[in-house]
Amino acid sequence: MNDYLFTNDLIEWKNSSDNPVIERVLWIDEGYVIAFVFDINAKLGFPQPRRVSEILEALSEGFVTKLPNDPWARIVSDEDLTDREKTHRVKAWGIISSLVAQEPSIYYRDFRGSAVKQVVENYNIGRNEEKLVEKTVYKYLRRFWQRGKTENALIPDYINSSGKGENKGFGEKKRGRPRKYRQDLDIREGVNVTEEDRKIFRVAIAKYYNTPKKNSLTSAYEQMVKEYYKDDIRYDKNGVMKSILKPIYEIPTLTQFRYWYQLEYQKNVKKTITLREGEKKFALKHRAITGTSQMETIGPGSRYQIDATIADVYVVSKYNRTWIIGRPVIYVVIDVFSRMVVGVYVGLEGPSWMGAMMALSNAATDKVKFCKEYGIEITEEEWLCHHLPDAILGDRGELLGMPIEKNFIPNLHVRIENAAAYRADWKGLIERYFSIIHGHVKPFLPGYVDVDFRQRGAHDYRLDSRLDIDQFTEIIIRIILFHNNHHHLDTYERDEAMIADDVRCFPTDLWKWGITNRSGRLRTFSEDVVKLNLMxxxxxxxxxxxxxxxxxxxxxxxxxxxxxxxxxxxxxxxxxxxxxxxxxxxxxxxxxxxxxxxxxxxxxxxxxxxxxxxxxxxxxxxxxxxLIAYEKLQNQKNQGKELQDKVDLVADIENVATRAEKMTGDGSNSNSSNRQRISGIRDKRSSEKAERRVTEGFELAKAENNQDCESPADSKSQALEQPKSLKPDHLGLLRQKRQERKDG
Structure with missing residues (x-):
C-alpha cells in the first residue's frame, strides 16, 4: 500500500547520517493535498505540513520508506497500571483533549499559541499551588502526537526507571528503605552491597548452601559472617577459636544476602536443587513434566459498522463429521462510505465482544494472507483493506463485555458508537447485507434452514449438514469478494465530485476514489498490536x-x-x-x-x-x-455400565471362593492338626508341580479324535500301574539324601 498515505503511518526519510528522521502522519486533508507530520524522536518543535504528492513521490523513488512496526506502540490495560500512572494520564488528557480535537487548527502556530494560553488560564483559575505552565502543555502535546495519538500515549515512562532485577551502582548514600532506629550509634544506616561483597556471597553460597547438607539460607549467611566479616579472633577458656565480628552496621544484612541470592541463583533452579539434593532427586521430584449511512462520513475509515447474524445453515465438526454442531454466527464489518466489506468472522460465538473482536482484528489483517489460509488466491487490489477506522458503530449485542475506556478501545483510540436498543435501522446498511448473504447460500448449501423448518411433517434440514465451519467460511469469503469487486450499488447516492470523476458504484472503486480524494480517517497499526488489543x-x-x-x-x-x-x-x-x-x-x-x-x-x-x-x-x-464436553458425556454414560460390570466381577470372584471353601472343607482331614497341615509345604509344592507338568506340558500335532491314540488319562493310569521298580522315585531319593546329611 505504498501508493497511499494514511493517518498514523510512520515514514522514514533516508539521509547521509546514521540517524534517519522518522515522521508520523498526524492528519491528511479531505482533498488529499496536505499532510501534517511530526518527528517521533524530536525533543522540541511542532508538526509541519508536507505535500502528500511529495511524500508519495519520495516513496516511489525510494528516498522514503514506510515502517511496519511502531517503536512507540504500547499495549496496556488499566488493570496493569498503577494509580500514579492512571492519575497522570487522566490529568494530561484533561489538559490537552480539547486542543487535539481541533484538527487541523492545532497544527498552526497562531491558533496553537492562543489556545494553549487559554487552556493554562482556565486550569489555573482558583489555584494557588501546582499551577500549570505552557511548557507542560506542549510536552503533553508532543508526547500525544509522537506516540500514536492515543490517550495511553500520555502514560509516563515509569517502567524505564524501576531497574527491577538489576544490580545498582553503589555510592556514599545508602540505598533502600531507611532504618527506623538509624540514629542509634549501635545500629546506624547500614552499608550498600559492593562488588567485593558479591564475591563473598558467591563463595558462601557454594560453600555453605549448595551442598548435600541442605543448610538453610539463614545458616549459610551466619557461616559467611563468621568467616568473612570478622575483625579478629579469640579463644575461650576451653581453647575454642571464635570470631570477633565487625560492627553490625558494617555487615550486609540477611535481607540483602537473600535478595542477591534470589536475583542471581533462583534463575537456575535445576542447578541449585541438583547441588543440594542430587541429580536423581531433581529428576524424581522437581523436573518439568513434559439518516443515511453516509451521514458524517468524510471518506473511507470515517465509520465502520459491525453486526452479527446467525446463518441459516447447520454445520458439522471437523473432528467428527457425524457431529452436527449447530448454526454458525457471521460477523461482518462494513465501511460506511464505500460499502466495502473490510472484515469478517465466522464462528460459534453468539453476539458478543469476543466474536466482534475477531471481526475487527480481521479488518486490520492482510487479506491476501487471510484468504490463502482458506485456499483462495487473490491479489491485494481485490481486497485492499487492512486499516482501523476513526469510529465503529455496533449495538449492545456485539459490544457486550467490550473493554472500552471512555468510549474508546484502549491503545488504538478507536471511538465506539452504540446503536440504541431496538433500532436496527441505524445499522440498516449491514442488516441489508445479511439478506444478500442468505440469498447467495440458500440454493446451494446442504443443511440450509428453510421457512418450513419445525413445521409438522417438514423435512429436518439438520440431517443434511455437510459443511464444517472452515468450508462455510470459504464460501462467505467468496461472497464478500464478489460483493466488493462485482456488485453494483444501485441505490448509492454519489455526490457532485464523484459524478464529475465518473466513479463507478462498486465498493472497490468507491474505496480507491475515497482514499485519493477523501482520505484522512484510515489509520494503520502493526497487525500484532491490533490483534493483541482485540483478541x-x-x-x-x-x-x-x-x-x-x-x-x-x-x-x-x-x-x-x-x-x-x-x-x-x-x-x-x-x-x-x-x-x-x-x-x-x-x-x-x-x-x-x-x-x-x-x-x-x-x-x-x-x-x-x-x-x-x-x-x-x-x-x-x-x-x-x-470434544471435551462429548468425552465427559461419554464418561458419565459409561459409569453405569462399568459399575454393573464391576458388580458382576465381584459376584464371579465370590462364587469361585465359595466353591473353593466347599471343596476344601469336604476333602480336608479333620484329624490333622494345624501344625501337620503347614509342615512339608516345600515337598508338597514339588509334588504338585510334578503333577501339573504332566497336564501343562506342550504336545504339538495332538490327534484328539484318534481313538487308537492314548489319552493323557490313559497314559497316566498306565504309568501308575507300572511296577514300582521300573519307575524311579525321585522324591524319595531326595528325602533320603536330605536325611543322610542331617544324620551326618
Missing part, C-alpha cells in the same frame, strides 16, 4: 506440565518459560500464587498458540502447544470445547 484475554496458570489455560486441559510452553524454568519452579513449590497466575491472549481459531503480553505492552511472548496437548493442534476452540 480475547484469559487467565492461565503455571504448572509442572506447562502454562494451562483456565477451564481447558491444554498446556503451552514458550522460550521464556523454558529459560526461566517455570515448570520446575512450579513443581518445586518456588512460585507464589501471584507468580503462577498469568494473563494471556489467544485466537479462537488457532489453539496452536497463545501469547503473553510483556510488562511494557510493546512486545509479547509466543507460546506453543506441548506434545501432551498435540491432539488439539489445528482445531479451533469451539471444536475442542465440543
Amino acid at each position: 480475547p484475554t484469559e487467565k492461565a496458570t503455571i504448572s509442572a506440565e506447562g502454562i494451562k489455560l483456565k477451564g481447558k486441559e491444554m498446556y503451552y510452553l514458550c522460550e521464556k518459560a523454558i529459560k526461566e524454568q517455570w515448570r520446575e519452579r512450579a513443581r518445586s513449590g518456588l512460585l507464589s500464587a501471584s507468580e503462577k497466575s498469568l494473563k494471556v491472549v489467544y485466537d479462537i481459531r488457532k489453539p496452536n498458540f497463545i501469547y503473553l503480553p510483556s510488562a511494557d505492552g510493546r512486545s509479547f511472548e509466543k507460546c506453543f502447544l506441548t506434545d501432551s496437548s498435540e491432539r488439539y493442534a489445528d482445531k479451533n476452540f469451539h471444536d475442542i470445547e465440543y
Whole structure:
C-alpha cells in the first residue's frame, strides 16, 4: 500500500547520517493535498505540513520508506497500571483533549499559541499551588502526537526507571528503605552491597548452601559472617577459636544476602536443587513434566459498522463429521462510505465482544494472507483493506463485555458508537447485507434452514449438514469478494465530485476514489498490536506440565518459560500464587498458540502447544470445547455400565471362593492338626508341580479324535500301574539324601 498515505503511518526519510528522521502522519486533508507530520524522536518543535504528492513521490523513488512496526506502540490495560500512572494520564488528557480535537487548527502556530494560553488560564483559575505552565502543555502535546495519538500515549515512562532485577551502582548514600532506629550509634544506616561483597556471597553460597547438607539460607549467611566479616579472633577458656565480628552496621544484612541470592541463583533452579539434593532427586521430584449511512462520513475509515447474524445453515465438526454442531454466527464489518466489506468472522460465538473482536482484528489483517489460509488466491487490489477506522458503530449485542475506556478501545483510540436498543435501522446498511448473504447460500448449501423448518411433517434440514465451519467460511469469503469487486450499488447516492470523476458504484472503486480524494480517517497499526488489543484475554496458570489455560486441559510452553524454568519452579513449590497466575491472549481459531503480553505492552511472548496437548493442534476452540464436553458425556454414560460390570466381577470372584471353601472343607482331614497341615509345604509344592507338568506340558500335532491314540488319562493310569521298580522315585531319593546329611 505504498501508493497511499494514511493517518498514523510512520515514514522514514533516508539521509547521509546514521540517524534517519522518522515522521508520523498526524492528519491528511479531505482533498488529499496536505499532510501534517511530526518527528517521533524530536525533543522540541511542532508538526509541519508536507505535500502528500511529495511524500508519495519520495516513496516511489525510494528516498522514503514506510515502517511496519511502531517503536512507540504500547499495549496496556488499566488493570496493569498503577494509580500514579492512571492519575497522570487522566490529568494530561484533561489538559490537552480539547486542543487535539481541533484538527487541523492545532497544527498552526497562531491558533496553537492562543489556545494553549487559554487552556493554562482556565486550569489555573482558583489555584494557588501546582499551577500549570505552557511548557507542560506542549510536552503533553508532543508526547500525544509522537506516540500514536492515543490517550495511553500520555502514560509516563515509569517502567524505564524501576531497574527491577538489576544490580545498582553503589555510592556514599545508602540505598533502600531507611532504618527506623538509624540514629542509634549501635545500629546506624547500614552499608550498600559492593562488588567485593558479591564475591563473598558467591563463595558462601557454594560453600555453605549448595551442598548435600541442605543448610538453610539463614545458616549459610551466619557461616559467611563468621568467616568473612570478622575483625579478629579469640579463644575461650576451653581453647575454642571464635570470631570477633565487625560492627553490625558494617555487615550486609540477611535481607540483602537473600535478595542477591534470589536475583542471581533462583534463575537456575535445576542447578541449585541438583547441588543440594542430587541429580536423581531433581529428576524424581522437581523436573518439568513434559439518516443515511453516509451521514458524517468524510471518506473511507470515517465509520465502520459491525453486526452479527446467525446463518441459516447447520454445520458439522471437523473432528467428527457425524457431529452436527449447530448454526454458525457471521460477523461482518462494513465501511460506511464505500460499502466495502473490510472484515469478517465466522464462528460459534453468539453476539458478543469476543466474536466482534475477531471481526475487527480481521479488518486490520492482510487479506491476501487471510484468504490463502482458506485456499483462495487473490491479489491485494481485490481486497485492499487492512486499516482501523476513526469510529465503529455496533449495538449492545456485539459490544457486550467490550473493554472500552471512555468510549474508546484502549491503545488504538478507536471511538465506539452504540446503536440504541431496538433500532436496527441505524445499522440498516449491514442488516441489508445479511439478506444478500442468505440469498447467495440458500440454493446451494446442504443443511440450509428453510421457512418450513419445525413445521409438522417438514423435512429436518439438520440431517443434511455437510459443511464444517472452515468450508462455510470459504464460501462467505467468496461472497464478500464478489460483493466488493462485482456488485453494483444501485441505490448509492454519489455526490457532485464523484459524478464529475465518473466513479463507478462498486465498493472497490468507491474505496480507491475515497482514499485519493477523501482520505484522512484510515489509520494503520502493526497487525500484532491490533490483534493483541482485540483478541480475547484469559487467565492461565503455571504448572509442572506447562502454562494451562483456565477451564481447558491444554498446556503451552514458550522460550521464556523454558529459560526461566517455570515448570520446575512450579513443581518445586518456588512460585507464589501471584507468580503462577498469568494473563494471556489467544485466537479462537488457532489453539496452536497463545501469547503473553510483556510488562511494557510493546512486545509479547509466543507460546506453543506441548506434545501432551498435540491432539488439539489445528482445531479451533469451539471444536475442542465440543470434544471435551462429548468425552465427559461419554464418561458419565459409561459409569453405569462399568459399575454393573464391576458388580458382576465381584459376584464371579465370590462364587469361585465359595466353591473353593466347599471343596476344601469336604476333602480336608479333620484329624490333622494345624501344625501337620503347614509342615512339608516345600515337598508338597514339588509334588504338585510334578503333577501339573504332566497336564501343562506342550504336545504339538495332538490327534484328539484318534481313538487308537492314548489319552493323557490313559497314559497316566498306565504309568501308575507300572511296577514300582521300573519307575524311579525321585522324591524319595531326595528325602533320603536330605536325611543322610542331617544324620551326618
